[in-house]
Amino acid sequence: MSQETAGAPARVTGGLDVSTPPDARRWLALAVIALAQLMVVLDATVVNIALPSAQRALHITDADRQWIVTAYTLTFGGLLLFGGRVADYFGRKRAFLIGLLGFAAASALGGAAVNAGMLFAARALQGAFGALLAPAALSLLTVTFTAPKERAKAFGVFGAISGGGAAIGLISGGLLTEYATWRWCLLVNIPIALLAFAAAVPLVRESRAHGDTRYDIPGAILATAGLTALVYGFTKAATEARHWGSATTITWLALAVVLLVTFLWWEARTANPLLPLRVLLDRNRGVSYLVSILIGSGMLGMFLFMTYYLQLTLGYSALRTGVAYLPFSAGIVIGAGLAARFLPRVGPRVLMSVGGVLTTAAMVWLTQLDLHSSYVVHIMPSFLAMSIGMGLTFVPMSSTALSGVGEHDAGVASAMLNTTQQVGGSLGTALLNTIFTTAVATYAAGHGVAPLALAQGAIHGYNVAFTVSAVLLAAGAVLVVLFIRTPPVAPSLEDEALALVPEPVLVP
Numbered sequence: 240m241s242q243e244t245a246g247a248p249a250r251v252t253g254g255l256d257v258s259t260p261p262d263a264r265r266w267l268a269l270a271v272i273a274l275a276q277l278m279v280v281l282d283a284t285v286v287n288i289a290l291p292s293a294q295r296a297l298h299i300t301d302a303d304r305q306w307i308v309t310a311y312t313l314t315f316g317g318l319l320l321f322g323g324r325v326a327d328y329f330g331r332k333r334a335f336l337i338g339l340l341g342f343a344a345a346s347a348l349g350g351a352a353v354n355a356g357m358l359f360a361a362r363a364l365q366g367a368f369g370a371l372l373a374p375a376a377l378s379l380l381t382v383t384f385t386a387p388k389e390r391a392k393a394f395g396v397f398g399a400i401s402g403g404g405a406a407i408g409l410i411s412g413g414l415l416t417e418y419a420t421w422r423w424c425l426l427v428n429i430p431i432a433l434l435a436f437a438a439a440v441p442l443v444r445e446s447r448a449h450g451d452t453r454y455d456i457p458g459a460i461l462a463t464a465g466l467t468a469l470v471y472g473f474t475k476a477a478t479e480a481r482h483w484g485s486a487t488t489i490t491w492l493a494l495a496v497v498l499l500v501t502f503l504w505w506e507a508r509t510a511n512p513l514l515p516l517r518v519l520l521d522r523n524r525g526v527s528y529l530v531s532i533l534i535g536s537g538m539l540g541m542f543l544f545m546t547y548y549l550q551l552t553l554g555y556s557a558l559r560t561g562v563a564y565l566p567f568s569a570g571i572v573i574g575a576g577l578a579a580r581f582l583p584r585v586g587p588r589v590l591m592s593v594g595g596v597l598t599t600a601a602m603v604w605l606t607q608l609d610l611h612s613s614y615v616v617h618i619m620p621s622f623l624a625m626s627i628g629m630g631l632t633f634v635p636m637s638s639t640a641l642s643g644v645g646e647h648d649a650g651v652a653s654a655m656l657n658t659t660q661q662v663g664g665s666l667g668t669a670l671l672n673t674i675f676t677t678a679v680a681t682y683a684a685g686h687g688v689a690p691l692a693l694a695q696g697a698i699h700g701y702n703v704a705f706t707v708s709a710v711l712l713a714a715g716a717v718l719v720v721l722f723i724r725t726p727p728v729a730p731s732l733e734d735e736a737l738a739l740v741p742e743p744v745l746v747p
């Protein structure tokens with residue numbers, strides 16, 4: 240269930256001639272598509288390791304540093320549904336190629352950034368082109384491999400790239416940051432994208448949907464603007480004197496509510512909605528999306544703070560930080576494997592409930608961190624419990640979100656799952672960073688600004704943020720217990736959902 244499941248619109252034939260003979264070069268095409276997937280996964284993990292170095296180099300404030308993450312996740316999540324539509328209608332190969340070049344150009348812009356605004360803009364452009372590239376990549380994979388057994392193998396390769404690529408990104412991010420510069424954590428995308436582009440031109444076959452191919456541009460604008468206003472409102476709460484009670488914060492949050500309500504009103508009335516509301520009205524599916532938002536909110540904020548805790552509080556190097564995260568990647572693979580094995584036997588609610596308890600307990604354990612916490616005793620056990628819990632949650636959540644959906648809505652249902660994860664990550668990162676900076680400022684007001692007091696203030700801020708993360712994860716677990724029921728799982732949808740784990744976006 241990776242972020243690239245947004246490409247599942249290709250599951251719908253969309254006017255394609257299903258009798259078309261298989262492409263003789265389809266396995267070479269898979270290698271090209273997998274290379275693009277590797278680039279996206281690397282970007283998600285490499286950049287997180289480089290956050291402290293980039294913040295120091297560009298003099299980014301603590302209140303604004305979260306935009307290095309949220310500028311990407313917000314545009315990616317906000318435009319993912321629209322990007323899938325563009326790929327289907329405009330041409331999947333064409334969208335794939337444009338996405339590769341655009342992602343490379345945005346990475347070059349970020350690597351050359353001279354100030355915070357330039358880096359934020361580059362990250363937003365990466366997200367926008369990623370929202371075009373990701374659904375195009377998986378759409379091409381789905382229409383290229385039409386035989387069930389071959390498609391399962393192709394999806395297996397795709398999922399393996401997601402898991403293995405995350406670990407590669409952690410190590411390479413540490414190496415590049417420590418022995419070169421944080422800028423190479425962005426620039427490394429350029430050769431990968433150009434290589435994939437050169438190979439895709441002769442190897443990948445074009446395909447597109449036919450029939451009614453009108454775009455819901457107003458819906459895309461309303462959704463993206465509403466989410467941006469919401470995140471910006473959370474961010475302003477960290478910088479305004481009155482925080483959540485300031486007029487600026489309230490204005491932005493109110494504008495976000497108006498835009499998002501207008502988006503839902505528009506989707507209910509337009510003939511070609513970006514998000515058909517019938518997709519949300521199924522109880523299991525709707526609750527899965529809500530749980531996805533809560534998990535994304537709780538997890539991505541945690542990764543932001545753990546990176547700073549490891550490097551600034553414990554004094555880890557960038558490389559050592561990357562190595563420290565490796566158990567997390569391993570835990571997701573273990574949890575996803577267990578979930579894939581037991582899902583047909585026990586159903587989604589049991590697995591998601593166990594996963595929710597594990598992730599919540601791990602987050603509560605992290606609230607006990609101090610200036611001298613042991614990695615072996617305090618951090619690694621939390622990482623393992625949290626990542627196994629995530630693996631146990633992601634697989635059944637993906638299966639539940641797709642189960643029972645009609646063929647016409649299969650693409651948008653899977654894209655919506657990934658959109659909620661990205662949006663949850665954006666909102667959670669902004670919210671938790673605001674809570675962190677507010678807690679640190681409050682602590683400093685009562686304890687002074689001596690070096691030890693500042694260090695203790697940072698720990699206090701981390702613990703408060705982790706507590707809120709634990710509450711978000713616990714709320715998701717409660718929703719699962721109360722509302723998720725075992726659905727009649729469509730085997731084809733379940734098989735593809737299981738093949739697309741683990742979720743790379745939520746890996747640090």
